[in-house]
Amino acid sequence: MNLTDPRTIFDCNERVREQRPLVQNIANFVSMTISANVLLAAGSSPAMVHAAEEVDDFSAIASALCINIGTLSPDWVRSMKVAAEWYGRRGKPWLLDPVGVGATKLRDRTAAELIALRPTAIRANAGEILALAGQSGSVRGVDSAAGSKAAIGAAIALAKSTGAIVAATGETDYVTDGRQLIAIEGGHALMPVSTALGCALSSLCGAFLAVAEPMPAMISALAVYAAAGKIAGKRVKGPGHLPAELCDALHNLCEADIAANSVVRSLPVTEVA
Amino acid sequence: MNLTDPRTIFDCNERVREQRPLVQNIANFVSMTISANVLLAAGSSPAMVHAAEEVDDFSAIASALCINIGTLSPDWVRSMKVAAEWYGRRGKPWLLDPVGVGATKLRDRTAAELIALRPTAIRANAGEILALAGQSGSVRGVDSAAGSKAAIGAAIALAKSTGAIVAATGETDYVTDGRQLIAIEGGHALMPVSTALGCALSSLCGAFLAVAEPMPAMISALAVYAAAGKIAGKRVKGPGHLPAELCDALHNLCEADIAANSVVRSLPVTEVA
Amino acid sequence: MNLTDPRTIFDCNERVREQRPLVQNIANFVSMTISANVLLAAGSSPAMVHAAEEVDDFSAIASALCINIGTLSPDWVRSMKVAAEWYGRRGKPWLLDPVGVGATKLRDRTAAELIALRPTAIRANAGEILALAGQSGSVRGVDSAAGSKAAIGAAIALAKSTGAIVAATGETDYVTDGRQLIAIEGGHALMPVSTALGCALSSLCGAFLAVAEPMPAMISALAVYAAAGKIAGKRVKGPGHLPAELCDALHNLCEADIAANSVVRSLPVTEVA
Numbered sequence: 001m002n003l004t005d006p007r008t009i010f011d012c013n014e015r016v017r018e019q020r021p022l023v024q025n026i027a028n029f030v031s032m033t034i035s036a037n038v039l040l041a042a043g044s045s046p047a048m049v050h051a052a053e054e055v056d057d058f059s060a061i062a063s064a065l066c067i068n069i070g071t072l073s074p075d076w077v078r079s080m081k082v083a084a085e086w087y088g089r090r091g092k093p094w095l096l097d098p099v100g101v102g103a104t105k106l107r108d109r110t111a112a113e114l115i116a117l118r119p120t121a122i123r124a125n126a127g128e129i130l131a132l133a134g135q136s137g138s139v140r141g142v143d144s145a146a147g148s149k150a151a152i153g154a155a156i157a158l159a160k161s162t163g164a165i166v167a168a169t170g171e172t173d174y175v176t177d178g179r180q181l182i183a184i185e186g187g188h189a190l191m192p193v194s195t196a197l198g199c200a201l202s203s204l205c206g207a208f209l210a211v212a213e214p215m216p217a218m219i220s221a222l223a224v225y226a227a228a229g230k231i232a233g234k235r236v237k238g239p240g241h242l243p244a245e246l247c248d249a250l251h252n253l254c255e256a257d258i259a260a261n262s263v264v265r266s267l268p269v270t271e272v273a
Numbered sequence: 274m275n276l277t278d279p280r281t282i283f284d285c286n287e288r289v290r291e292q293r294p295l296v297q298n299i300a301n302f303v304s305m306t307i308s309a310n311v312l313l314a315a316g317s318s319p320a321m322v323h324a325a326e327e328v329d330d331f332s333a334i335a336s337a338l339c340i341n342i343g344t345l346s347p348d349w350v351r352s353m354k355v356a357a358e359w360y361g362r363r364g365k366p367w368l369l370d371p372v373g374v375g376a377t378k379l380r381d382r383t384a385a386e387l388i389a390l391r392p393t394a395i396r397a398n399a400g401e402i403l404a405l406a407g408q409s410g411s412v413r414g415v416d417s418a419a420g421s422k423a424a425i426g427a428a429i430a431l432a433k434s435t436g437a438i439v440a441a442t443g444e445t446d447y448v449t450d451g452r453q454l455i456a457i458e459g460g461h462a463l464m465p466v467s468t469a470l471g472c473a474l475s476s477l478c479g480a481f482l483a484v485a486e487p488m489p490a491m492i493s494a495l496a497v498y499a500a501a502g503k504i505a506g507k508r509v510k511g512p513g514h515l516p517a518e519l520c521d522a523l524h525n526l527c528e529a530d531i532a533a534n535s536v537v538r539s540l541p542v543t544e545v546a
Numbered sequence: 547m548n549l550t551d552p553r554t555i556f557d558c559n560e561r562v563r564e565q566r567p568l569v570q571n572i573a574n575f576v577s578m579t580i581s582a583n584v585l586l587a588a589g590s591s592p593a594m595v596h597a598a599e600e601v602d603d604f605s606a607i608a609s610a611l612c613i614n615i616g617t618l619s620p621d622w623v624r625s626m627k628v629a630a631e632w633y634g635r636r637g638k639p640w641l642l643d644p645v646g647v648g649a650t651k652l653r654d655r656t657a658a659e660l661i662a663l664r665p666t667a668i669r670a671n672a673g674e675i676l677a678l679a680g681q682s683g684s685v686r687g688v689d690s691a692a693g694s695k696a697a698i699g700a701a702i703a704l705a706k707s708t709g710a711i712v713a714a715t716g717e718t719d720y721v722t723d724g725r726q727l728i729a730i731e732g733g734h735a736l737m738p739v740s741t742a743l744g745c746a747l748s749s750l751c752g753a754f755l756a757v758a759e760p761m762p763a764m765i766s767a768l769a770v771y772a773a774a775g776k777i778a779g780k781r782v783k784g785p786g787h788l789p790a791e792l793c794d795a796l797h798n799l800c801e802a803d804i805a806a807n808s809v810v811r812s813l814p815v816t817e818v819a
Contacts, residue, residue: 028594030578033303037468047373054345054378074597106603193586195586196579238794239794240792243513247512305576309741310740313740322650331650517787521783
């Protein structure tokens with residue numbers, strides 16, 4: 001399987017549309033609506049379920065879980081840990097989006113506790129990846145002060161130490177399992193100007209993790225989103241309509257759109273070191 | 274009064290615009306924004322108030338309540354029950370939207386406890402209506418795996434056993450008080466692809482319950498929404514802009530729009546059995 | 547400095563774009579997304595952080611705080627008070643948006659406790675300003691039953707008694723420090739028909755408070771929003787697309803837009819009395 005081939009990528013997208021995986025999200029209050037809409041637009045079935053009391057039942061019927069620590073409180077942290085344990089126990093994939101890690105001790109501790117439960121994948125911006133790798137000074141609130149390229153080394157180290165597929169996203173996205181490194185280009189400069197589009201991408205990754213092996217799933221989700229984001233960005237004159245156009249682009253995406261609006265390539269080993 | 278007449282339906286809509294009823298919502302985190310916007314677009318005044326400590330005060334000034342169990346936690350469940358009791362005590366209408374009932378024991382128990390407090394109306398998709406009627410295997414997360422027609426019998430039984438007006442919505446909506454059965458067609462295939470539009474419809478029902486008797490209120494709310502949804506669906510090329518177009522259609526809706534974009538008919542008694 | 551000059555106003559907007567202040571929001575569940583999007587569109591960096599456990603850390607890196615009491619519960623009230631204390635202690639500006647004060651005792655008590663912690667600014671609709679001034683019967687849920695002009699006297703008294711800059715917003719906005727009174731016109735009749743646009747304005751005020759003195763900051767934020775709102779209103783045919791157009795207008799706003807779409811004037815002392 002050629003992980004960077006538009007056909008491989010689109011096949012994964014088609015599987016989401018056919019299987020309509022049920023994806024549980026313990027999302028943040030800002031991202032819930034756009035995450036649900038992105039999942040629906042891609043053909044998946046979202047559920048925002050956060051009560052610790054429900055996780056046993058819900059993890060039995062859902063196919064994947066996305067945990068987002070964007071808006072924390074102690075009872076939500078408890079739910080996140082219980083949920084991560086249930087999905088792990090059932091052998092179902094789950095993704096961690098460590099929003100704002102590095103900004104507060106509560107976020108640092110929560111992210112560390114969740115990573116110890118062995119997420120299938122981690123998606124974050126460069127500052128968050130650097131913070132997870134113990135390199136401080138890179139997070140500014142929930143936005144990253146660093147470009148994604150600066151986080152490649154930390155992403156690879158994180159993948160090696162945790163066993164998770166790690167995606168460091170930004171103007172270029174990087175995905176690694178610790179041995180391979182894939183770069184994905186696409187998207188649009190307005191995407192960081194519309195709230196929670198990174199969180200919504202994490203939820204989308206959850207849907208793809210439900211239908212494919214982790215590495216191709218993450219690459220495909222990021223490439224599909226990069227392509228849809230670029231298509232959407234060309235249709236707007238500001239950030240306001242971007243989420244709606246992004247959903248339309250995801251809903252209508254065809255294989256040719258991926259080749260025309262994203263670049264996916266494997267980086268040589270020398271850059272991995 | 275002819276319940277299926279566009280004029281009767283539109284009169285109810287006009288009363289919402291004139292009286293601007295204050296509707297309290299204990300909504301879910303995903304639906305709050307679109308529910309508020311749908312209520313505003315229809316001419317009502319929404320308030321998202323969930324603290325148990327506030328319900329006594331707020332139920333004194335509001336005209337109706339909509340309870341949505343989409344994103345549960347134990348303290349919210351407590352608030353829902355306290356609120357249902359206050360509205361019942363004050364003789365004010367309240368509606369239950371039992372999102373995801375059948376998917377977890379917490380949802381089953383919460384829905385049962387709330388139904389015991391005698392809601393004025395219940396709006397749900399087919400899978401949820403079937404789950405309330407004890408027919409399992411019909412809910413898939415928060416989406417329904419069954420068509421609304423399959424839930425007619427369960428809806429009638431539920432109306433009879435609870436005294437509530439029951440609406441089972443889907444491609445065709447069915448409303449029943451246990452004796453009459455009304456079918457409403459309209460809407461658009463993209464509506465389930467945009468999150469929480471069913472929840473927003475429940476909130477809209479709350480506004481109509483504040484200005485009319487339960488049966489005509491529910492029929493009118495569903496017909497108005499079906500018409501606005503169809504108008505909105507024709508204006509979009511994907512799910513992204515659907516919520517915005519839906520609000521515009523509700524805001525600008527005139528009587529002729531209802532006849533042209535919805536079909537409301539009374540079903541013969543034989544189908545009720 | 548001429549507080550009403552479009553250049554002064556736009557300079558403040560430019561400072562937001564250049565400094566990209568990090569603004570913490572303890573927002574309500576309805577306003578979070580639109581507040582974040584308005585802050586991003588204006589060039590600021592929003593963070594929705596509400597855990598009491600995080601406030602110490604986060605107030606060290608953020609430049610301003612906006613507290614919105616729209617959807618209350620006891621633990622959020624605790625967080626709000628802890629946050630207000632931290633920002634006060636660090637000498638950083640914070641704004642209170644007392645949503646729905648006057649409607650319930652919990653809101654009255656919470657608003658009073660927060661005002662005792664000396665907010666830099668207060669932004670509210672007329673009914674809420676009147677309720678804070680002890681004039682009941684003016685609040686209807688979270689909407690105001692009174693025009694903003696009726697609240698001028700109460701706004702001035704509130705500014706004098708609290709030391710906060712007070713903004714009473716509505717069809718015309720009034721800003722006062724207790725000695726000066728500035729009126730701002732602009733916006734669009736559809737703005738109250740789209741949920742939480744007042745809450746989003748409060749968050750925007752937070753960004754401006756981070757880059758300028760309180761009185762010019764509040765005047766500038768309100769004038770910028772009035773201009774963007776008027777531009778957005780002209781582009782829509784209903785409330786649905788208004789939030790998106792508002793964000794686009796904020797994102798693309800130039801100095802000429804302010805003069806062309808808002809009127810800012812100082813009112814004579816006789817009206818202040």
